[in-house]
């Protein structure tokens with residue numbers, strides 16, 4: 001049986017791990033599965049390296065960490081394989097160059113980029129989070145296109161004490177309208193119009209209640225996690241006023257000051273999993289002339305602290321055939 005090697009992500013990080021040597025055969029070992037599941041709980045992120053690139057292995061590794069959460073829409077592309085239940089395919093770029101428009105591009109560090117995304121956690125706009133996201137690259141841009149990760153425990157530990165005291169009991173309102181052109185807090189980029197396919201979610205967001213998540217939460221192991229983002233946020237619960245807006249903006253700017261991300265430069269033999277209730281992520285973007293494709297699986301499991309405004313439950317707000325959880329899932 002191939003030997004599995006587990007290392008720290010890097011000496012500059014107190015979180016994250018690298019694992020190599022995993023294959024379909026050794027994944028049947030119950031002890032290894034338990035060790036890997038615990039590793040994600042402890043370290044927040046695992047980079048699997050030197051894998052045989054296959055959907056079968058992606059699904060097999062994903063299920064080590066919990067049941068898969070299938071995508072709720074029929075319109076989202078599934079990976080073209082019969083082993084890909086729960087695997088979705090996300091395409092960016094490429095076609096954009098032919099469209100001859102800047103719409104949907106983002107300006108950052110003097111470049112116009114496709115598929116840029118600011119720091120966020122997934123499913124902000126929903127009351128229920130997913131435990132973990134899993135990414136495997138299929139087409140890699142020849143330059144840029146990295147995904148950034150940052151540990152919420154580390155962020156919390158580095159925030160100024162006076163700010164911590166002011167945000168510890170606060171919660172953030174998030175909307176389904178995730179257009180970057182409309183993002184009011186924590187901007188550090190320019191926008192050049194919206195992608196046309198965003199219109200459906202904008203319409204849906206008008207009747208979809210806002211979701212609320214705490215800015216800070218405490219894990220079962222007692223560690224506190226800074227867990228907030230500007231992406232899809234519209235303000236602080238019960239503080240949609242100048243004072244609350246200023247506090248939220250301050251909290252975001254302080255987060256950007258203390259964040260020390262791990263930027264993952266993809267290889268086709270990589271797969272990466274992160275704990276969505278702890279680790280924030282960001283997409284660097286790339287030149288719109290380059291195609292980029294990833295396969296994504298999502299692990300079910302909620303931290304249980306999200307809710308909708310006015311005490312609504314998801315069953316009350318979902319309509320048959322409409323799945324507002326769809327679009328931002330593609331933001332990997």
Ligand SMILES: [Fe+2]
Nearest residue numbers: 121122331332
């Ligand atoms: Fe994301």
